[in-house]
Amino acid sequence: MPHELENEMKEPPNLIDEKLLDRIQGSIIAMAIGDALGAHVEFRPHGYLMANPVKDLEGGGTWGLKKGQVM
Incomplete structure (x- = not known):
């Protein structure tokens, strides 16, 4: 029950x-x-990733997302 979990969180073992x-x-x-x-890297073939390794996580990717953008 949720109240039991809440008690465990307040008084951990x-x-x-x-x-x-x-x-x-x-x-x-x-x-x-x-x-x-x-x-x-999702949906990218191995050859593509070998030729274009991920060097930063600044946006782009398979879906062309902007920095910090969520689908």
Whole structure:
């Protein structure tokens, strides 16, 4: 129930598995990086990416997005 989750957030357990927490945080960071990179590489063939490597994340990509633009 939502109220149970809220209670857990206010009073987290004393024992936290640091290894598991590191893996969760790493997964979230990797997801954000992958999502940002994906705009530039999705639907592009390997040969195109070899000839035109991603050097920045300033916009453009497959969909021609402007810097910071979301579809």
